[in-house]
Amino acid sequence: MYQSHYFVKTLREPPKNEVSINAKLLExxxxxxxxxxxxxxxxxxxxxxxxxxNAIIREEINNIGGQEIYMPAMQPKELxxxxxxxxxxSNIMYQFKDKSDHLIGLATTHEETITSIIKDRINSYKDLPxxxxxxxxxxxxEPRAKxxxxxxxxxxxxxxxxxxxxxxxxDEYYKKSMKAYFNIFSRxxxxxxxIEASGGAFTKQYxxxxxxxxxxxxxxxxxxxxxxxxxxxxxxxxxxxxKCPKCGRLLKFSKGIEVGNIFKLGxxxxxxxxxxxxxxxxxxxxxxxxxxxIGPGRLMGAIIEVHHDNNGIIWPPGVTPFKVHLIDLCxxxxxxxxxxxxxxxxxxxxxxxxxxxxxSPGIKLKDADLIGISVRLIISDKNKDKIELTYRDTKETSHxxxxxxxxxxxxxxx
Amino acid sequence: MYQSHYFVKTLREPPKNEVSINAKLLExxxxxxxxxxxxxxxxxxxxxxxxxxNAIIREEINNIGGQEIYMPAMQPKELxxxxxxxxxxSNIMYQFKDKSDHLIGLATTHEETITSIIKDRINSYKDLPxxxxxxxxxxxxEPRAKxxxxxxxxxxxxxxxxxxxxxxxxDEYYKKSMKAYFNIFSRxxxxxxxIEASGGAFTKQYxxxxxxxxxxxxxxxxxxxxxxxxxxxxxxxxxxxxKCPKCGRLLKFSKGIEVGNIFKLGxxxxxxxxxxxxxxxxxxxxxxxxxxxIGPGRLMGAIIEVHHDNNGIIWPPGVTPFKVHLIDLCxxxxxxxxxxxxxxxxxxxxxxxxxxxxxSPGIKLKDADLIGISVRLIISDKNKDKIELTYRDTKETSHxxxxxxxxxxxxxxx
Numbered sequence: 001m002y003q004s005h006y007f008v009k010t011l012r013e014p015p016k017n018e019v020s021i022n023a024k025l026l027e028x029x030x031x032x033x034x035x036x037x038x039x040x041x042x043x044x045x046x047x048x049x050x051x052x053x054n055a056i057i058r059e060e061i062n063n064i065g066g067q068e069i070y071m072p073a074m075q076p077k078e079l080x081x082x083x084x085x086x087x088x089x090s091n092i093m094y095q096f097k098d099k100s101d102h103l104i105g106l107a108t109t110h111e112e113t114i115t116s117i118i119k120d121r122i123n124s125y126k127d128l129p130x131x132x133x134x135x136x137x138x139x140x141x142e143p144r145a146k147x148x149x150x151x152x153x154x155x156x157x158x159x160x161x162x163x164x165x166x167x168x169x170x171d172e173y174y175k176k177s178m179k180a181y182f183n184i185f186s187r188x189x190x191x192x193x194x195i196e197a198s199g200g201a202f203t204k205q206y207x208x209x210x211x212x213x214x215x216x217x218x219x220x221x222x223x224x225x226x227x228x229x230x231x232x233x234x235x236x237x238x239x240x241x242x243k244c245p246k247c248g249r250l251l252k253f254s255k256g257i258e259v260g261n262i263f264k265l266g267x268x269x270x271x272x273x274x275x276x277x278x279x280x281x282x283x284x285x286x287x288x289x290x291x292x293x294i295g296p297g298r299l300m301g302a303i304i305e306v307h308h309d310n311n312g313i314i315w316p317p318g319v320t321p322f323k324v325h326l327i328d329l330c331x332x333x334x335x336x337x338x339x340x341x342x343x344x345x346x347x348x349x350x351x352x353x354x355x356x357x358x359x360s361p362g363i364k365l366k367d368a369d370l371i372g373i374s375v376r377l378i379i380s381d382k383n384k385d386k387i388e389l390t391y392r393d394t395k396e397t398s399h400x401x402x403x404x405x406x407x408x409x410x411x412x413x414x
Numbered sequence: 415m416y417q418s419h420y421f422v423k424t425l426r427e428p429p430k431n432e433v434s435i436n437a438k439l440l441e442x443x444x445x446x447x448x449x450x451x452x453x454x455x456x457x458x459x460x461x462x463x464x465x466x467x468n469a470i471i472r473e474e475i476n477n478i479g480g481q482e483i484y485m486p487a488m489q490p491k492e493l494x495x496x497x498x499x500x501x502x503x504s505n506i507m508y509q510f511k512d513k514s515d516h517l518i519g520l521a522t523t524h525e526e527t528i529t530s531i532i533k534d535r536i537n538s539y540k541d542l543p544x545x546x547x548x549x550x551x552x553x554x555x556e557p558r559a560k561x562x563x564x565x566x567x568x569x570x571x572x573x574x575x576x577x578x579x580x581x582x583x584x585d586e587y588y589k590k591s592m593k594a595y596f597n598i599f600s601r602x603x604x605x606x607x608x609i610e611a612s613g614g615a616f617t618k619q620y621x622x623x624x625x626x627x628x629x630x631x632x633x634x635x636x637x638x639x640x641x642x643x644x645x646x647x648x649x650x651x652x653x654x655x656x657k658c659p660k661c662g663r664l665l666k667f668s669k670g671i672e673v674g675n676i677f678k679l680g681x682x683x684x685x686x687x688x689x690x691x692x693x694x695x696x697x698x699x700x701x702x703x704x705x706x707x708i709g710p711g712r713l714m715g716a717i718i719e720v721h722h723d724n725n726g727i728i729w730p731p732g733v734t735p736f737k738v739h740l741i742d743l744c745x746x747x748x749x750x751x752x753x754x755x756x757x758x759x760x761x762x763x764x765x766x767x768x769x770x771x772x773x774s775p776g777i778k779l780k781d782a783d784l785i786g787i788s789v790r791l792i793i794s795d796k797n798k799d800k801i802e803l804t805y806r807d808t809k810e811t812s813h814x815x816x817x818x819x820x821x822x823x824x825x826x827x828x
């Protein structure tokens with residue numbers, strides 16, 4: 001992609017109406033644009049990152065048997081009445097009337113919808129277990145949405161729902177989902193901590209949260225530096241100086257960004273909707289359920305909060321919008337080595353953004369830092385027939401032939 | 415994909431609360447499920463088809479320079495006030511208040527949003543032309559939504575917006591877009607007719623509609639049997655017996671499903687939002703715009719209306735949810751030839767649904783007809799070591815070795 005043809009129009013200054021680092025950087029670098037508080041457009045660069053995150057999520061969720069579906073945002077009040085959540089969630093759900101005076105709510109979550117879908121299509125224990133998920137936009141009537149992509153009023157969510165014969169089968173899958181979640185966070189470049197949590201607004205049942213340590217976090221979390229799995233530690237019981245009851249290490253307190261959560265729903269929803277199956281003895285049983293959420297947009301915000309410096313974004317290689325940012329700093333336009341490098345990267349399936357704009361080297365380098373693509377290749381008169389390769393995170397620089405550049409890229413993105 | 419593990423649970427009868435053929439077949443065959451009038455969930459099979467349609471749209475729109483973005487559904491009233499469309503569209507727009515008593519509308523279209531986005535990022539004629547599009551959900555407060563996927567209250571839309579220096583540059587791109595549209599409809603298996611149309615609710619300017627002939631259509635259209643391009647024929651002037659002013663052929667009247675439309679917007683939106691550029695002489699000029707819509711879900715509905723028989727759906731090869739439906743009718747389970755065929759298709763990148771369920775041959779064949787995958791392979795005791803290949807549309811049947819089946823598939827899906 002030639003940068004002069006691409007819709008990457010960076011701003012000289014970060015936007016004044018944002019307080020969060022992720023929104024400031026993402027808007028300045030032309031990844032997103034604010035439409036109103038907590039509501040953002042994904043511009044071409046931003047959508048590329050979001051799609052990379054979604055692809056990782058899909059791969060890991062498909063790996064644990066997930067089948068993708070797509071449910072609507074608009075849901076009738078009657079659906080929510082079955083679980084008494086029309087009133088319960090009215091504080092955060094956008095609710096309005098259609099032309100025929102029917103009450104409609106914009107989805108904050110989809111337990112009701114999914115249960116209503118499966119109830120008439122599942123009959124027997126032979127149909128169980130199965131796992132349905134979607135990546136779909138949710139809406140929440142948040143009064144204060146000042147954290148950029150971290151707390152949106154309209155935001156993408158990956159929500160997976162699992163359906164089981166009994167608690168035992170659910171427990172097994174619940175553990176698998178934990179592993180998939182850790183894989184997802186690690187592949188997008190985040191270290192996550194799992195914490196046992198209360199149910200919150202959506203369920204009173206047993207649940208776990210996945211947190212990423214960050215000053216931008218809204219939650220105060222406690223964790224043992226030894227464990228990724230911090231479950232079975234009850235938060236309320238501990239103070240700053242306390243020790244881990246498992247290993248004796250001093251516990252740490254920190255701010256965390258919640259990037260995922262998993263809930264055991266039990267039979268609350270299946271009983272409300274009459275979602276039963278016939279067991280081996282022919283007896284009617286309620287389907288046992290769980291739900292599993294990740295916000296891909298929030299994940300993108302969290303990545304920025306963790307990975308940036310004073311000059312801009314530092315994308316982890318798993319989600320970088322392009323694999324290579326090629327920058328031609330030569331005085332003479334259309335440098336042959338630059339063109340050759342561009343085509344070689346394309347042929348080797350390394351998505352590449354090629355800055356061939358007619359602007360000063362200073363602007364090009366400043367934009368490249370801001371945009372934050374993981375690997376930068378510089379062609380310049382100074383470098384002659386060598387290509388300068390710089391990693392955005394370590395700032396480590398080396399000089400290569402084209403063959404050697406391709407080797408480096410293959411190693412880095414393996 | 416093993417059918418016993420896949421969420422394809424067909425219904426014995428078509429749903430009673432549907433009148434349209436597309437909804438009846440798609441719900442019975444487990445592609446979609448109705449949540450309320452005009453609001454549907456895409457189940458795994460349905461999402462596969464929708465993704466296939468979207469992939470074709472993306473390819474053709476990327477080919478004419480489109481860059482993909484993703485805009486929000488929720489939009490503030492202030493945005494629509496700039497073009498006086500808050501009132502104008504209030505009849506079809508869901509409008510409500512948030513917690514802070516700000517008025518919000520759910521997107522029926524995105525001209526206002528896109529113009530507000532680009533206005534601060536575009537300065538010079540050097541930045542033009544460019545083309546941004548999205549595939550995103552729209553909402554319309556339709557009082558009667560009885561046509562299944564053809565008239566939704568919540569539905570996916572591909573909307574492309576183009577930005578130009580002048581009318582001349584727009585005209586050139588507008589023609590390119592017509593070609594891309596014809597490509598899209600042809601690749602999803604539809605013959606389309608282009609008709610000059612009035613602007614409708616969204617613009618008073620010059621526009622064109624793309625129509626697919628079908629009894630399920632809501633529009634009465636007139637066309638010359640010779641032309642795909644029926645532009646420059648003013649509908650109101652003609653009666654049933656009239657002749658084409660261009661070629662003298664008898665004009666035909668028919669019902670049509672509108673599957674796409676393209677609008678020249680001129681400078682209406684750029685002037686309302688102050689989206690100007692500096693021309694070569696340094697003079698401020700309003701950006702000239704056009705918008706281009708296709709509803710992927712509606713397209714899916716239209717495909718069914720055109721391609722079905724009494725037994726079920728007949729998917730055109732470009733959008734079929736799986737390339738192959740493999741059906742094992744042998745008495746003994748786990749037939750080796752079936753397994754070998756399954757793996758060979760996977761290795762050759764033919765997505766395959768493998769019906770290895772423990773149900774009668776009658777149920778398997780009835781389901782296969784209903785689901786409508788383009789190519790069916792039958793392994794049976796009767797066929798011995800031969801594989802029976804049947805095309806869903808022509809019902810043409812032949813018998814092959816595995817090698818020969820793969821050859822046939824490659825030819826068919828080329």
